[in-house]
Amino acid sequence: MRHRGEVTVFLTMILVSIMTLLLVVVESARETGARLYLRMAADSSMDSVMAQYHRGLWENYRILGLETGEKERLEQEFGDFFAPYAEAENWYPVTLVDTDRKDAVMLTEGQGAYFEQEILDYMKFGLIDMIWDSMDENGAREMLSQFKDAEGINGCSVRYEGHTREAVRVEAALEKINGRLEEQRQNWEQGKRCLDDLDGSGLIRRAESMIKILKKLPSLVTAYEKRADRLNEALKESRQDFESREDLSDGSREALREEFAQYKTYTEKDGQRRMEIGALREKSQENILFLENIIREAEDVMDYIDSWEPDDEDDEMDEEALWAPVRSHFSRYSMLSLGMEFGVKDKEKEGWLERIGDLASKGILELVLPEGTVVSGRSLKLNGFPSKERTPGNPAGEGKRNLGVQTLLDRLLVSEYGIRYFSAFKPEPPSFYQLEYILYGKEKDRENLEASVLRLTALRQGMNLAHILRDPVKREEARSLAIVIAGGTGMAPLAAVLSFFIMTVWALGEALADVRCLLEGGKVPLVKSSSQWKLDLQGLLDLGAKGRLPDGIGKGEKEEDGLDHKGYLRLMLFGGYSEERVYRMMDVIQTELRTEQPDFCMAGCTCMVEMEAEFCGKPVFFSGGSWKDRQKIRMAVSGSYLDDE
DSSP states (O other), X not given: OOOOOHHHHHHHHHHHHHHHHHHHHHHHXXXXXXXXXXXXXXXXXXXXXXXXXOHHHHHHHOOXXXXXXXHHHHHHHHHHHHXXXXXXXXXXXXXXXXXXXXXXXETTOGGGHHHHHHXXXXXXXXXXXXXXXXXXXXXXXXXXXXXXXXXXXXXXXXXXXXXXXXXXXXHHHHHHHHHHHHHHHHHHHHHHHHHHXXXXXXXXXXXXXXXXXXXXXXXXXXXXXXXXXXXXXXXXXXHHHHHHOSSSOHHXXXXXXXXXXXXXXXXXXXXXXXXXXXXXXXHHHHHHHHHHHHHHHHHHHHHHHHHOOOSSTTOOOOHHHHHHHHHHHHHTOOOOOOOSOOSOSOHHHHHHHHHHHHHHHSSHHHHHSOTXXXXXXXXXXXXXXXXXXXXXXXXXXXXXXXXXXXXXXXXXXXXXXXXXXXXXXXXXXXXXXXXXXXXXXXXXXHHHHHHHHHHHHHHHHHHHHHHHHHOHHHHHHHHHHHHHHHTSGGGHHHHHHHHHHHHHHHHHHHHXXXXXXXXXXXXXXXXXXXXXXXXXXXXHHHHHHHSXXXXXXXXXXXXXXXXXXXXXXXXXXXXXXXXXHHHHHHHHHHHHHTTTOTTOOGGGEEEEEEEEEEEEEOOSSOOOSOOTTTTEEEEEEEEEOXXXX
C-alpha cells in the first residue's frame, strides 16, 4: 500500500526552518552575551593585574604603582588571570589568542604630573588635620603673597646691606687719605722744630718724608674714587632691581623706598666731597714742588755753613739769620686737609654688626643647632634616581585631560603631602634629612641641612625686617645707634645708611634666634608682634662681640601660636614649588624602599596600562559554516590608578 508524503515533507521543512531561525536568534543573543562576558572577564583580569600594586609603596606613601618588569610579564599575568574565565563551563566558550601591551605609563613620566595626580587623588581624603587657616584658592594665594613679600624684602635688604658695607669702605678710603694728610702735618711740625733747632738735615728728612706722603696721595684718591664709583653703579643696579620687583607688597615697597632714598642722599653728599678730594691731586703736586724748593734752600744754607771761613777771629756766623728765609718760606706751606666730616667713629660696634652677617654665612649650623646635636654624615649616591634620569618632555595629559598640579590649591596639597610623609631634621638621633633633600637636592645630609637653615634664616630675616619697618620704636632705636656709630649728627647721611644696615642685621639676629627655637622644637609666628620679639639691640651687639646668641635667646621658648619647623618647610615647599622637587620626592621613596627591596625602582612602576587582547569564541547553537574568523574578537583593555573624575 502506498502513502502520500507531501504534507510530512512540508512540515519537516517548516520545522527545520523554524528551528534554524530559533537557533540563529539564540546564537546571536549568546554572542552578544559572550561579548559582554568577554568585556567583564577582560576588565576583571586587568583589575587583578593592577591589584598587584607594590604594597610597600602604598603602605608607606599612599602611592599606587605596579612593578611591570619586562613587557611580556604583564601579558603573561593578564593571561593567567583570564584563564579561569576561559576554562569556565558555561554558554560562552572562549580562548585567549594573543595579548599585546600597547602602553604603560610610569610614575616618573609626564614631568612628574602622574605622580602629582596620585598625590592629589589621595589628599582629597586626607585634609581633616590640615593646619592652614584657609583651604581655598584665595587663602593659598595670600600665603604665597606673604612668602614672596618676605623673599623680596630679604633680597633687597641683602643687596643694600652690601651697599652699606661698601659705603663704610668709602669712608675707610677717606680715613686713609686723612691718615696720610695727618702724617704730612706731623712731619711739617717736626720740620719746624728742626728749623727752630737749626737742624738742616732734620728739616730735609722731614721734607723728603712729606714728599713721599704726597706722592702716595693720588693713588689713594684714585682708590677712593673707584670705591665711590662702584658704590654708585651698584646702587643704580639695585634701584632698577627694586623698582622692577613684583614680589613686594605695597606697604613693604613704600617702607623700603623711604630707606633706600637715604643712600641717594649719601651719594649726593659724597659727590660734594669728591670735588674737594679730587683737588688733592693737583695740590699735592704743587706742594711737592714747594718742598723740593725748601730742600734746595736748606741744602744751600748747609753748604754755606760748611764752607764758611771767618775773616778774623772775632767773626761769628749768624745761623739764625741764615735759616730765617727758609723758616719764613717753610711756614707758608699750604697744609692739605679734609675740611669735611668723614669716617666711622665707633669702629668696634660697626665691626660687630658686620661680623654677624659673616657668622650667618659661615658656620651657621654652630650658631643655631641645639647643644649636643650630631649632624648626619649620610651621603646619597644619586645615579639612576628619578631626579637624575628625568628628561624634559611634554606635560602629561596633553590631548586627553589635565593631570598633576594645576592650581595654587594643588600646590598646597602636594606640599602638605610632603610634610606628612617625609621626615625632617631632629636633634637626635641623626637620620636622613628627607625634606631638606627634597628642597635642596644635595648629596650630603649636612649640606642639605645647612642650605635649609640658611634659607629658613633668610625667610625669617625678611619677615622680621618687615616687622621693624612697621615699628616706629625699633626704627628710632636703630637710628640712634647709627648716629653713635657714625659719630654724631654731622654725619647724618652716613648715619641714615647705617640705620638701615642696623635694621637688616637686627632682623638677621632675630632670625637666628627664631631658627634656633624652631630646631629645638618650638614655634615662631609668621608675622610677629612687638611682644614676641626676642632680641634687643644690646643683645645684637653681644652676638657680634661674642660670636654666639645671648644665653636664653631662642632656647626653650614655646610659643602657643605660630608655625613649627615642619610648618616652615611646608611653606618653602609651597612657595618654591617645582618639578625638580617633585622628582626628589621620588628619590626619597626609592631610597627608603630599597632598604627592604634593593632592586626597587620608581621608573619601573606604572600607574596606567593599555593592552589589546584577541579572543576566539566557539558557537554553541549554530555555526553557519566557517565560524573561526567570525568569532575572533579584538578588545582594548586598560587599567589605571588615577581618579577618572
